Amino acid sequence: xxxxxxxxxxxxxxxxxxxxxxxxxxxxxxxxxxxxxxxxxxxxxxxxxxxxxxxxxxxxxxxxxxxxxxxxxxxxxxxxxxxxxxxxxxxxxxxxxxxxxxxxxxxxxxxxxxxxxxxxxxxxxxxxxxxxxxxxxxxxxxxxxxxxxxxxxxxxxxxxxxxxxxxxxxxxxxxxxxxxxxxxxxxxxxxxxxxxxxxxxxxxxxxxxxxxxxxxxxxxxxxxxxxxxxxxxxxxxxxxxxxxxxxxxxxxxxxxxxxxxxxxxxxxxxxxxxxxxxxxxxxxxxxxxxxxxxxxxxxxxxxxxxxxxxxxxxxxxxxxxxxxxxxxxxxxxxxxxxxxxxxxxxxxxxxxxxxxxxxxxxxxxxxxxxxxxxxxxxxxxxxxxxxxxxxxxxxxxxxxxxxxxxxxxxxxxxxxxxxxxxxxxxxxxxxxxxxxxxxxxxxxxxxxxxxxxxxxxxxxxxxxxxxxxxxxxxxxxxxxxxxxxxxx
RNA sequence: GCGACGGUCGUCCAGUUUGGUCUAGGACAUCAGAUUGCCAAUCUGGUAACCCGGGUUCAAAUCCCGGCCGUCGCACCA
Numbered sequence: 001x002x003x004x005x006x007x008x009x010x011x012x013x014x015x016x017x018x019x020x021x022x023x024x025x026x027x028x029x030x031x032x033x034x035x036x037x038x039x040x041x042x043x044x045x046x047x048x049x050x051x052x053x054x055x056x057x058x059x060x061x062x063x064x065x066x067x068x069x070x071x072x073x074x075x076x077x078x079x080x081x082x083x084x085x086x087x088x089x090x091x092x093x094x095x096x097x098x099x100x101x102x103x104x105x106x107x108x109x110x111x112x113x114x115x116x117x118x119x120x121x122x123x124x125x126x127x128x129x130x131x132x133x134x135x136x137x138x139x140x141x142x143x144x145x146x147x148x149x150x151x152x153x154x155x156x157x158x159x160x161x162x163x164x165x166x167x168x169x170x171x172x173x174x175x176x177x178x179x180x181x182x183x184x185x186x187x188x189x190x191x192x193x194x195x196x197x198x199x200x201x202x203x204x205x206x207x208x209x210x211x212x213x214x215x216x217x218x219x220x221x222x223x224x225x226x227x228x229x230x231x232x233x234x235x236x237x238x239x240x241x242x243x244x245x246x247x248x249x250x251x252x253x254x255x256x257x258x259x260x261x262x263x264x265x266x267x268x269x270x271x272x273x274x275x276x277x278x279x280x281x282x283x284x285x286x287x288x289x290x291x292x293x294x295x296x297x298x299x300x301x302x303x304x305x306x307x308x309x310x311x312x313x314x315x316x317x318x319x320x321x322x323x324x325x326x327x328x329x330x331x332x333x334x335x336x337x338x339x340x341x342x343x344x345x346x347x348x349x350x351x352x353x354x355x356x357x358x359x360x361x362x363x364x365x366x367x368x369x370x371x372x373x374x375x376x377x378x379x380x381x382x383x384x385x386x387x388x389x390x391x392x393x394x395x396x397x398x399x400x401x402x403x404x405x406x407x408x409x410x411x412x413x414x415x416x417x418x419x420x421x422x423x424x425x426x427x428x429x430x431x432x433x434x435x436x437x438x439x440x441x442x443x444x445x446x447x448x449x450x451x452x453x454x455x456x457x458x459x460x461x462x463x464x465x466x467x468x469x470x471x472x473x474x475x476x477x478x479x480x481x482x483x484x485x486x487x488x
Numbered sequence: 489g490c491g492a493c494g495g496u497c498g499u500c501c502a503g504u505u506u507g508g509u510c511u512a513g514g515a516c517a518u519c520a521g522a523u524u525g526c527c528a529a530u531c532u533g534g535u536a537a538c539c540c541g542g543g544u545u546c547a548a549a550u551c552c553c554g555g556c557c558g559u560c561g562c563a564c565c566a
Contacts, residue, residue: 009499009500012498012499013498013499013517019557022539022557024540024556025539025540025541025555025556025557026540026555026556027556027557028556028557029556029557029558077566078566081566082566086489143489143564145564145565145566146566162566163566195565195566197564197565198489198563198564198565199489199563199564199565200565201558201559202559206565296566297566298566299566318566376527377527377528379527379528396526398525398526399525426518426519427518427528428524428525428526428527428528428529429525429526429527430526430527430528430529431527431528431529432527432528433526433527433528434527434528435528446526448525448526449525458526460526460527465527467526
């Protein structure tokens with residue numbers, strides 16, 4: 001069994017995540033739910049993201065609507081760029097992207113957003129037939145990747161957002177004013193986005209409803225090489241991929257023109273330093289510059305932060321320099337001036353974004369943390385960072401006798417409001433340790449015979465399986481010190 | 489969306505070829521009890537499943553049709 005299957009199995013067995021609506025047979029693909037352990041690791045991951053990016057750089061966090069008006073997506077370009085013309089073969093029912101089909105079969109450059117009528121014309125003009133069975137095509141239809149919703153009794157047209165960042169752009173002007181912002185300014189948001197994928201696959205890796213944690217950095221395009229606190233990160237090493245991996249400091253990458261300015265370098269460095277603390281193996285990550293064909297329609301410079309997994313390289317974060325694409329088009333569509341004052345001059349800010357796929361990160365962290373200990377009965381251990389572990393510690397009475405249970409529940413009561421603690425008195429002590437380490441619990445406190453004499457407990461460490469004794473009264477500070485240890 | 493293959497306790501698998509003995513079996517996990525008392529021990533007992541809908545048949549986990557889901561390939565992937 002490969003690692004991907006092991007993680008799926010662990011997730012199902014231990015309640016990290018599982019398919020949505022699975023009780024019913026009409027449940028469709030691409031929707032998954034986080035169970036109790038999954039929610040805990042997700043929340044802790046997002047707290048780490050806030051710590052290492054949002055708070056570190058004094059960003060502002062908002063929480064926008066998931067349903068947004070049609071005009072938002074007219075302006076953003078999603079209504080025209082997010083729909084593909086599709087034709088179906090009447091005979092074998094295969095469907096094709098019409099623009100690609102015409103391009104290949106008739107050797108014509110066809111714009112993606114060509115109207116259906118244009119597509120139909122070209123198909124009949126060149127007498128195109130199904131490449132698989134030579135059948136005739138039905139008229140072109142649009143496949144829109146956005147979920148359309150209707151609002152109120154008049155069925156007003158609106159959409160579920162396909163990326164969280166549109167509310168950041170739409171809200172930018174107000175946020176900038178009310179928070180007395182200064183460029184460069186990061187605005188962050190965590191939330192659900194929705195895309196009607198044609199064929200979602202592979203659990204958390206390709207979903208129709210998924211979490212994004214996005215950061216939009218608004219900046220003055222004339223100040224990109226005047227980045228505050230640049231010195232903090234100029235020697236941070238980044239791993240670039242172009243045929244092979246090249247490790248360079250931010251400054252070296254700028255000198256070699258791989259990065260075009262300090263601002264991009266600064267935020268890529270923050271991102272990389274953040275991922276260092278997630279437990280994802282740095283040596284299995286890379287920054288890949290996207291070619292013009294791969295880039296999103298709004299992007300002028302694009303890097304993907306990717307991680308190597310058992311099923312190949314996976315894109316975790318899309319880093320796009322969106323220039324003034326969004327603010328300009330929202331400004332035009334809404335007929336509102338979105339310029340702001342910076343250094344006594346009016347400027348329409350440019351945007352650099354770090355768009356992170358939360359669900360993929362959770363999967364990657366689990367996979368990179370999964371460890372089978374060949375020297376100890378092949379025990380399965382999730383070597384999560386203590387601050388990301390769903391359960392911080394176990395509290396275990398060695399024996400199921402009243403005097404042990406009393407001490408244990410006293411300890412539990414003392415710490416369970418500050419930490420995620422699992423109390424377990426069933427089964428042998430070894431079995432209980434194994435259950436805890438399988439979900440990544442870094443510490444276990446065992447109430448044993450000696451506890452009754454001197455009020456100390458055993459601390460057992462997940463990775464080394466070693467044990468120490470500490471005073472019961474010191475357990476809380478032990479946890480504060482060890483759970484909050486972010487030095488990697 | 490197309491094609492191939494698959495879907496049975498929480499998990500993994502047997503049973504489907506050749507319909508009946510399947511009142512669906514095992515392993516691991518889980519629960520209760522006994523025993524032990526610091527690393528998945530042992531014993532006893534329990535809970536727990538044929539993806540959904542329709543059809544063929546005296547009889548369907550097994551055969552047929554449709555749907556859903558999964559894996560892989562093609563296509564798609566802001």
